[in-house]
Amino acid sequence: xxNLWKTLLLCPAVLGATIAVxxxxxxxxxxxxxxxxxTNVNKTDLLIAQVSGTAAVNPAxxxxxxxxxxxxxxxxxxxxGKGDSNQVAQVTSVSxxxxxxxxxxxxxxxxxxxxxxxxxxxxxxxTFRGNRAMTRYEFAAGLNAALDRVNELIAAGGGGVGKxxxxxxxKLQEEFSAELATLRGRVDSLEAVTAELEANQFSTTTxxxxxxxxxxxxxFGQDTDSSTVFQDRVRLDFQTSFxxxxxxxxxxxxxNGQRLDVGNVDTFESTQTFQIQPDENFSNDIKVxxxxxxxPILGQSRAYIAAAGGIHSDYxxxxxxxxxxxxxxxxxxxxxxxxSPIYRIGGGAGGAVNLSFGKGGVLRPTSLTVGYLADNANNxxxxxxxFNGDYAGLAQLNFNFGDRIALAATYVHAYHNAGDxxxxxxxxxxxxxxxxxxxxxxxxxxxxxxxxxxxxxPLVTNSYGVEAALRLSDRISISGFGAYTNATLIGRGNGDIxxxxxxxxxxxxxxxxxxxxxxxxxxxxxxNLDVPGNPNFSRDYGVHVEGFYRYQLTDNISVTPGVIWLSxxxxxxxxxxxxxxxxRTTFNF
Numbered sequence: 001x002x003n004l005w006k007t008l009l010l011c012p013a014v015l016g017a018t019i020a021v022x023x024x025x026x027x028x029x030x031x032x033x034x035x036x037x038x039t040n041v042n043k044t045d046l047l048i049a050q051v052s053g054t055a056a057v058n059p060a061x062x063x064x065x066x067x068x069x070x071x072x073x074x075x076x077x078x079x080x081g082k083g084d085s086n087q088v089a090q091v092t093s094v095s096x097x098x099x100x101x102x103x104x105x106x107x108x109x110x111x112x113x114x115x116x117x118x119x120x121x122x123x124x125x126x127t128f129r130g131n132r133a134m135t136r137y138e139f140a141a142g143l144n145a146a147l148d149r150v151n152e153l154i155a156a157g158g159g160g161v162g163k164x165x166x167x168x169x170x171k172l173q174e175e176f177s178a179e180l181a182t183l184r185g186r187v188d189s190l191e192a193v194t195a196e197l198e199a200n201q202f203s204t205t206t207x208x209x210x211x212x213x214x215x216x217x218x219x220f221g222q223d224t225d226s227s228t229v230f231q232d233r234v235r236l237d238f239q240t241s242f243x244x245x246x247x248x249x250x251x252x253x254x255x256n257g258q259r260l261d262v263g264n265v266d267t268f269e270s271t272q273t274f275q276i277q278p279d280e281n282f283s284n285d286i287k288v289x290x291x292x293x294x295x296p297i298l299g300q301s302r303a304y305i306a307a308a309g310g311i312h313s314d315y316x317x318x319x320x321x322x323x324x325x326x327x328x329x330x331x332x333x334x335x336x337x338x339x340s341p342i343y344r345i346g347g348g349a350g351g352a353v354n355l356s357f358g359k360g361g362v363l364r365p366t367s368l369t370v371g372y373l374a375d376n377a378n379n380x381x382x383x384x385x386x387f388n389g390d391y392a393g394l395a396q397l398n399f400n401f402g403d404r405i406a407l408a409a410t411y412v413h414a415y416h417n418a419g420d421x422x423x424x425x426x427x428x429x430x431x432x433x434x435x436x437x438x439x440x441x442x443x444x445x446x447x448x449x450x451x452x453x454x455x456x457x458p459l460v461t462n463s464y465g466v467e468a469a470l471r472l473s474d475r476i477s478i479s480g481f482g483a484y485t486n487a488t489l490i491g492r493g494n495g496d497i498x499x500x501x502x503x504x505x506x507x508x509x510x511x512x513x514x515x516x517x518x519x520x521x522x523x524x525x526x527x528n529l530d531v532p533g534n535p536n537f538s539r540d541y542g543v544h545v546e547g548f549y550r551y552q553l554t555d556n557i558s559v560t561p562g563v564i565w566l567s568x569x570x571x572x573x574x575x576x577x578x579x580x581x582x583x584r585t586t587f588n589f
Contacts, residue, residue, distance in 0.1 A: 091120045097128040106130060117149050140179035143172055206240040210589045213274040213329040217582040219260040231257030232284070233274045235328075246295035251309070253278045253289040262578035265570035268421075268438040268446065269523045269544065270580060271335045272564075273327040276425070276439060278309075300356035306373065311425055312343040312412075315352040316369045317398050319408045319467035320479045322505035322515055329586030330515075330550060332503075333562045336440045337519040337546050340481035341499050342465035344439050345412045346392020347426025349377035369396040375426040383417060390416050390426065403471070410465040410483075418456040421446035422485065422497070423524055441499065441524030442571045444537060448487050448495035448526050451535050460488040477505045485524070493531030499524040501544070513552030520545045525571045542568035560584040 094100055094111045101107065110128075114120050122128055150169060173180070202208065211234070218228040233255030240248040257275040259268065278289035290309035297303050304315040318324050318339040325331030325338065332338040352371025375390035383389055392414035399407040416422060421438030423446055438446040449457045465483035472478065480502025487495040501521020509516040522541050529535060548562030564580040 091122050092118070096126065097122050098125075099127045100130065104130070113146075117146065117153070136176065136179055140176045140183055143176055144180060144183065147173065203240075205242060206238055209237045209239055210587075211235045211237075211328055212587040213255075213584060214587075215257070215272075215274055215582055215584040217260060217272070217580065217584075219262050219270065219578055219580045221263050221576045221578040226261045229260075231255070231274065233257055233277065233329075234284075235289075237290070246293070248293045249290055250288065251290040252286055254284045254286045255279065256282045256284050258282045260580060262566060262569045262580075263576055265572075265575050265578075266443045267570045268423075268441055268443065269336070269542065269566055269569055270564070270578070271439050272333050272580075272582065273325070273331070273335055273338055274329060274584065276327050276335060297353070298355070301367070302354045302356075304352040304354070304371070306349050306351065308349060308378075309347070310350060310373050311347040312345075312352075312371060312373070312392070312394050313339055315354055315371055316343065316394060316396050316410070317367075317406070317408060318343055319398075319406050319469045320481065320503075321469055321471070321477050322507055323479065323503055323517060323519060329560070329584060330558060330588070332517060332519060332546065333548050333560070333582055333584065334440075334519075334544070334546055334564055336521070336523050336544055337501065337503060337517075340410070340465055340467055340483055340501075341423045341440045341524050342410050342412055342463050342481075342483040342485075344423040344425055345461065345463060345485075346373050346375060346390065346414050346424075348373050348375045348390075349386070350374055350391075352394070366400045367398045369398060370394065373426060375420070375424075390414070390420055392426075405471075406469045408465075408467040410463075410467065412461070412463040412465075414461045414463070416459040416461065418449075418458050419447065422459065422461055422487065441497075442526065442542070442569075444526040444571060445497045445499075445524035448497075448529055449489045449492060451529075451537055452489070452492060452531055452533065454492075457492055458490045460490065462486050462488075475506060475508060477507065479503060479505070480521075483524075489531060493529070495526055495530070496528040497524050498522070498527050503546075509549075511552065513555075513558075515548075515550040517549075518547045538570075538572040538574070540568050540571050540573045542566060542571050556588050558586045558588075560586065 091097060091114055094107065094114055097110075100110060104110075110120065110130075120128075147169060150166075213233045214230070215232070216228065216230050219226050233253065235251055235253045237249055237251040240250070242248070255274070255277045257272070257277060259271045259275050262270050278287040279285045288308060290306075292304065292306040292308075292310055292314060294302060294304050294315070302315070304310075306314065313324070313326060320339050323332040323338050327335065327338065335344070350371065350373035352369065352373075354367050354369045356367040370393075372391065372393045374386045376384040377386045377389075379385060379389065381389075392412055394410065394412045396408055396410040401407075414422070421427075423440050424438045427437050427439075443450065447456055447459075449455075449459070463483055463485040465481060467479075467481040469477065469479040480500070482500035483498070485497040487497060489495065499522055501519060503517060503519030506516040508514060521544055523544050525539075525541055526537070527539050529537065543566075545565040545567075546562065548560050550558050550560040552558050561583050562581075564582070566578045566580070569575050569578050
């Protein structure tokens with residue numbers, strides 16, 4: 001009896017790992033398991049998908065294949081060996097299998113299959129798991145891989161394949177002819193399904209990423225006279241890649257959310273992320289609110305070009321993990337807690353580069369980031385355009401120490417036309433003084449010249465910020481920031497604006513995918529104004545305290561209740577505190 005015959009009959013578990021070997025007759029024509037979610041397949045289909053090399057399968061004992069839930073089977077088989085890698089490595093020596101010893105009864109059989117035929121593959125963790133049972137279908141899949149390898153050796157001139165081995169394989173092929181035929185039939189069916197999906201897919205280069213936010217929110221305070229509102233925002237981002245590592249964003253957005261009243265106070269401290277809208281009329285009109293292209297240069301370095309809707313956090317690390325969600329619906333509730341206000345200075349069209357040094361850390365590799373964005377780059381009027389209107393130039397050094405600590409030092413130089421806010425994402429004030437203008441901070445911090453005689457004047461600002469993040473463990477993250485802005489009121493004088501904040505995030509709190517966050521700080525506040533006449537104004541610090549809990553209902557739906565407390569809104573202790581309550585539901589797809 002040949003070694004091959006002994007191996008296949010006395011050690012059926014040998015082929016339990018052989019199943020992971022790619023075969024020309026089956027494996028190379030089957031889509032990966034993650035692409036099978038929309039097909040009606042059973043365990044055998046999933047087993048064949050694993051042959052393609054996505055992961056080693058679980059050769060657990062089971063009955064003949066029946067129709068089962070596809071996602072359950074993907075999780076069951078795909079989780080085997082998960083950790084180091086999802087790729088199954090071909091074994092060239094038995095010594096590579098950590099749980100196979102020379103004293104094992106099947107050692108010589110394994111050694112023969114490895115050295116003579118090369119049809120053994122280990123699990124990603126370097127084990128063979130030879131004591132596991134297997135079904136006839138699993139054995140047939142492994143047998144098919146062995147047959148293909150023998151055929152390759154014969155086509156190459158024999159390769160040491162003897163007549164005894166060929167006779168053994170012929171007997172096995174006859175014994176498992178029904179199973180092999182079933183497997184090939186399922187492959188044909190999967191090929192047909194795959195061909196149909198490819199023929200009807202939206203695009204080979206573009207995928208659609210969507211987010212829908214529906215939020216019930218209200219503000220409470222002694223002087224607050226507001227109603228409970230139900231607001232929404234929808235984003236549809238068409239993400240196109242031309243060579244795999246680049247991405248072109250074409251985003252459509254619509255919404256009706258606007259910041260809440262916090263008493264008889266003119267302030268922008270109450271803005272929540274879903275209230276940052278592309279439409280100044282808040283009427284759910286659809287607009288292209290972001291068109292940008294991000295692509296690699298020089299290794300891990302990247303370049304960024306925005307034709308519309310660009311903001312600094314698109315390309316610069318904000319060093320505020322878990323709270324930052326790019327004004328989406330999965331991070332902090334408020335615009336202030338999601339990132340340092342220094343990244344809110346300016347926006348629009350322009351470009352940036354992120355020059356990386358070394359390997360990645362807690363957020364991105366240590367790097368130098370520089371960028372330039374113009375608010376009204378499309379407008380050819382005298383005081384607008386790419387260089388003559390509102391603009392903001394950013395420079396930032398990003399430092400990562402291992403995968404636990406990240407630091408950043410940020411500088412932003414900007415110009416603001418008279419009446420335009422400083423922390424405005426590149427938007428201009430509309431007739432209602434609403435969200436298309438400033439996003440965070442008090443009115444005085446956004447337009448210091450508003451309290452001096454003669455009306456508003458253009459501003460030149462120089463802002464300096466530091467940001468830090470510390471990941472104590474996989475379940476605890478601490479982050480914070482501080483920023484100072486010197487505002488030059490052209491022809492009038494100077495003002496000083498301060499802001500700082502910090503928070504603790506507990507990811508997977510109570511359940512995987514959940515997030516508990518607590519954040520506190522002071523929004524941008526005008527602390528000093530050095531102008532003729534020395535106008536009188538309140539310099540009080542108003543405190544922002546926020547708590548939220550994102551509960552992940554499913555992979556695509558989350559619900560986030562939260563509360564925001566604002567003391568001394570409008571940087572005036574005489575104003576009553578305000579409390580904002582929100583229940584946010586986010587759908588991601």
